[in-house]
Amino acid sequence: MLLVHCPYCDETLPELEFTYGGEAHIARPENPADKTDDEWRDFLFIRTNVKGPHFERWRHAHGCGRFFNAVRDTVSDRFLTTYKADAPRPDLAVLLADASMKEPSK
Amino acid sequence: MTTFRVPGRGRVLHNRPVSFTFDGMTYQGLEGDTVASALIANGVQLMGRSFKYHRPRGPMAAGSEEPNALIGTRRGKGRFEPNTRATVQEIWNGLETNSQNKYPSLKFDVGAINDRAYMLFSAGFYYKTFMWPRSFWDKYYEPFIRAAAGLGVSPSEPDPDNYASRYLHTDVLIIGAGPAGLASARAAATAGLRVTLVDENSEPGGTLLSEPQAQIDGKPAWDWLSAELDALTDLGVRIMTRTTAIGYYHQNMIALCQKLADHQEKPAEGAPRERMWRVRAKQVILAQGALEKPLVFDGNDRPGVMLAGSAQTYLNRYGVRVGNKAVIVTSHDSAWYAAFDLASAGTQIEAIVDTRPTPNADLIKEAAARGITVLPGHTATGTSGRLRIKSVRVNKVENGKVLTARNISCDSLLICGGWTPTLHLFSHTKGSLKWDDESQTFLPDRITEECQIAGAGRGLWGIASALNDGAVMGAAAATALGKSATAQTVTVTDDRPGTGESHTELPTDLDPGKARAFVDYQNDVTAKDLRLAVREGMRSIEHVKRYTTNGMATDQGKMSNINGLNIAADALGKKQPEVGLTTFRPPYTPTSFGAFAGYHKGEHFEVTRKTPIDSWAEENGAVFEPVSLWRRAWYFPKDGEDMDAAVRRECRETRKSLGMFDASTLGKIEVVGPDAVEFMNRMYTNPWTKLAPGRTRYGLLLGDDGFIRDDGVIGRLSDDRFHITTTTGGAARVLNMMEDYLQTEWPDLKVWLTSTTEQWSTIALNGPNARNLIEPFVEGLDISDAAFPHMSIAECTFAGFPARLFRVSFTGELGFEINVPARHGRALWEKLFDAGQKYDICTYGTETMHVLRAEKGFIIVGQDTDGTVTPYDAGAGWAIGKNKPDFVGMRALNRPDLTAEGRKQLVGLLTEDGTSKLEEGAQIVLDPNQPIPMKMVGHVTSSYHSDAAGRPIALALVEGGHGKTGDTVYIPMPDRTIKATITGTTFYDPEGARLKL
Incomplete structure (x- = not known):
C-alpha cells in the first residue's frame, strides 16, 4: 500500500484514503462547441499512457475531499511529488534530479 | 519399530512424548518435533506422492522450502488443511495427518503408472498429448488431468476459525532471527530504536539451532542464543516466532502472517488461528539466510534422499538421525560437516562423494581420521530402491570422461549442490540482482527500499560472518535513522564457513534422455524437460519456466530456481546473467485465505447500510435484497404468498388505493x-x-x-x-x-x-x-x-x-x-401506516417499485442503460436544454458516433402470445432462421408481469429501435424462440391522467 502526501492536509497517509483520478493537466475546453470532433475525441479519450513519470490526479476522498495532482513513476510506482490542483505543472527534470538524490541505493 | 531418535540430543523435550496419526497409524514423537522429524524418528521417510508421476517421495528439507512432504492436517471438525508442509507442522497429542495424491494407498498408488509413461508427460505435454480430437477436451482430457494431477484436496466444510489482522509501526523490522538477524536486532535496539524481529520457525536462532558446536565469544551457541534473547527482550525488542514475512510492498510495508493455533493441542476458545500484520517499518533488514540446492542426477528424488544441511538440522535440532547408512554427494564443503555430525551420532557414513577433484584438505583429513571413504572428482549417476533408497551409483570423472560405475548401498543419500541466498522478499521490491561468478549465484545489487540485507542473504557464509555483518547492518539502519550506533564484533570458534561449486545436471555414462534427474520436485520437472523446452524454441527464461512449469509450484522454486537456470543457460549456450531469473511474487510461502480475509467474513464481509425504517420492515416480514451496500425491503409477503403473488398484490393495491415505500436510500x-x-x-x-x-x-x-x-x-x-x-x-x-x-x-x-x-x-x-x-x-x-x-x-x-x-x-x-x-423516519412511517389503514394502505418493496415504474416506461440507470446510452437513445431527448451554451456531455452528443444510424435505442417489447415473460438480458435477433452465430441486435433490459397491462411487459435496447415500432423481433431461448413486437415504452396511462388527481 502506497503512502500518499495530501498537499492540502500536509499529511502523508495510506492509499486507502485516496482515489485515483486519471491523468492531470487536461483542462476541459472553455467553449466545447468550438472544438472539432477530433479535438473533442482527444480531450475525452486520448491519454499519454507513459512508462515512467506520470502526471495524474488523486482525490483525498476519505479525508479533506480535495482533488490534487501528483507525479508518479508508473514503473516503480513511486511518487515524485504531489501538489495542489491550481499549482503549475512542476518541471520534470528538477523532480528527477531531486528524486535521484533521495533514492536509497547501494 | 526401529528408532532413529538420538537420546538427549536436540531441542526436543525427550521426557514429553506426543502421539499423533499419519494415514491412520499412530506414531509417537516428542514435544518440539515437526511431523517430518517425528516420522523420520520412526523410520518413515515415505510421506507423499509426486504431482505428475506419482513417484514416492520423502522430505528433502527441514523447513518451509520443502517441496515433497506435503500432508493434510485435521484439527477437528471443519479444520482440515491440505498441502501443509510436514517439515513445518508441529505435532501435538491427537493431531491427525494424512498423505496426499495417492490411490488407493501411499505405498501402492495406481497413479504411478504415469511414471512408467514418463515419455508422454515431458515438458509441454498438455499442449501435445491432449490436442486431438478437439471434442475430447471437455469430456475426457480435462477431467483426466484434473483427477490425475494435483496435490491435496480442498476442504469441504466452512472454516470455523477466526483470523485477526493488525497494523504495526516500527523503526526497524528484521526478517529472520538467525545469527545475522539477532546481531542486527542488538545493534539497532542498543541505538535506542523500536525493533521487531520475526522468524517463521517455532523458535528464534536460525542456523544456530542446527550448529550447536559453534562457540560464540567463548559460549556454546545455544547458551549464547538464550542469553542474547534475554538481552534483546530487556532492550524491548519485539520477537515474533511462527511469523512469516509473506510480502514486501511499497514504502517498507511488510505483510506478516503469524500462526497462533496450529501448533497447539488446545488453542484458547475463540482465539484467532492466524493474524495478519501490516507493518510499516522505517528500516527493514532482510536476514533470511540461504537455502540449500540439490544436485541434479538420475533418481535424486527417492525417499531417503535429502539435503545434507537438512539432515544436520534433523540431527542437531530434533535429535533424529535420518538413517543408519548414509552416502553424501556434494559439491560444497557444508555437507561434509553433516557427515561428521551424523558419524558422531552413530550413522555409518559409507562414502563422501565430492564432485570437486580436490576438496578442502582439512576436510579430507578429518574424514580420514574418522575412517570415512572419500571419493573426490566423482559424479552420481543413479539410485535404486522403490519406497526408500537402497543404493547410489557413482562414477569417477576424469578429463570430462565418466568412468566405470560402482554401487554403494545406503538407506540415506545426503546431497548438496551449494546454497542460494533467500532474496524472495528483496525481489518483491524490484531490487535488482547481480550474478556473482565466484559463488555462482545471484546477489542483491540495487536496493529500492529503505532496506539492508545481512549475512548469507548477500552471500556471506558462516556464523561469524553472519553475526558480524548483522551487527554492521543493524548499525547502518540505526545510522540511517539518525542514531549513532556501533557494530560489535564477536569471535566464533568451530565455525563452518565453506565454499563449493555449482552444477548443471551431473555428468553421466548413461543415456541422459532416460535420466529422471529432478530439478523441481514439486512440479516433477526434470533436467531433460528444461533442455527439451530450449530445443523446442523457448528462449526467454520466462517461457522456459511456463512451458516446463519449473518453479511454478507452491514453493515457487525455492530449491529449483538456480539449478533450472544453470541448465537452461547451458542449453542456450549463454551465461546465467544473460538468461536472468524469473520474478518471485508474494506470498513467500502458501498463506491461508482466512489470514487474508481477516475479519472480513460473514456479516462483516462488507458494510450493510440500513435505513431508519429497515427495522420496521424486518419486524413485518419483509424479504430483503441488497442494492449497492444497502439492504432494502424487496417485497412484503402476506399469508404464505410467494414473491410473484406478493408483488402483484402490492402493485394492485397501490394503483387502486395507496402504497407506501421506503425511499430513504x-x-x-x-x-x-x-x-x-x-x-x-x-x-x-x-x-x-x-x-x-x-x-x-x-x-x-x-x-x-x-x-x-x-x-x-x-x-x-x-x-x-x-x-x-x-x-x-x-x-x-x-x-x-x-x-x-x-x-x-x-x-x-x-x-x-x-x-x-x-x-x-x-x-x-x-x-x-x-x-x-x-x-x-x-x-x-x-x-x-x-x-x-x-x-x-x-x-x-x-x-x-x-x-x-x-x-x-x-x-x-x-x-x-x-x-x-x-x-x-420510523415514527413517521408508523403514523402513516396506522392512519393509512382506512385506505387499505399497502407497504411495498423494490420489486413492486420496479414493476410500477416499468409500466410507465421510467428507466433505471444501470439497468435500462449500460454506460453507452445517450439521452436520445433512451428516448429522453426532451430532457435536454438545447438552448444552453454548454453542459457536461453536450458537445459529445454531436460526435458522429453518437448521431449515427443504428444505435441501440430503448423500446418496449410485447410478446406475441401475451403470456410469455421475457428473461432480462436475453438477446434479440431479427431473423430466427439465420445460421449460428446469429446477429444480435439488442437485449432485454427490464421484464415483468404487469397486472395493469394485463400481460407481461418488457423494455429493451434494440439497434435502430425507435424506427422499428410495430416490427417483429425474436428472442431465441434454450428451449424455444419467442416472438415479440416492438412498442413504445409506456404501458399504462399514457396520457398521465392519474397524476393529476
Missing part, C-alpha cells in the same frame, strides 16, 4: 450558493434558470462523453438552494463527479455541495388516496392539486416533524415523497 445532495443555478445548468442536461423555487424537475446527468450517468428528481427550494436526488447506487459517484468539476474546472463558482443521503428519511406515498392520507398531517401548506401541483416541493411541518415534501411520482399514480430528519 435515494442519494441526496444539497447544492447551495449564489452560483448554484449556474452549476446546475452546467452539470445537468436540463435548463434550471427558469425553474421557480418550489418546483422540481427530472434531471439527467451525463458524462462528458455524452452517456447517461445518473438521473433523479431535483427540487429548487430557493434561488440559491437545490435538493438533488440521485440513484441509490450512484450517490457517491455523482458527488465525486460534481466535486471534480467544481474543484478543478470551475473553482470560480460559489457553490457548496453536501451529501445529505443519510440526513433524511424518505417515504414515498403513491396511489389515488395519497393526498387524502397526508393532508391531515401537513401544517402550513395547501397541498391541493391547484396549489401544489405535480412536480412541486415545499418545506413544511409534517406530523410535527420538520419536513421537505415533494409531489412526485415514480409510479404514474398521484404521489408524494416526504423527507424528515432521519431519526424520525
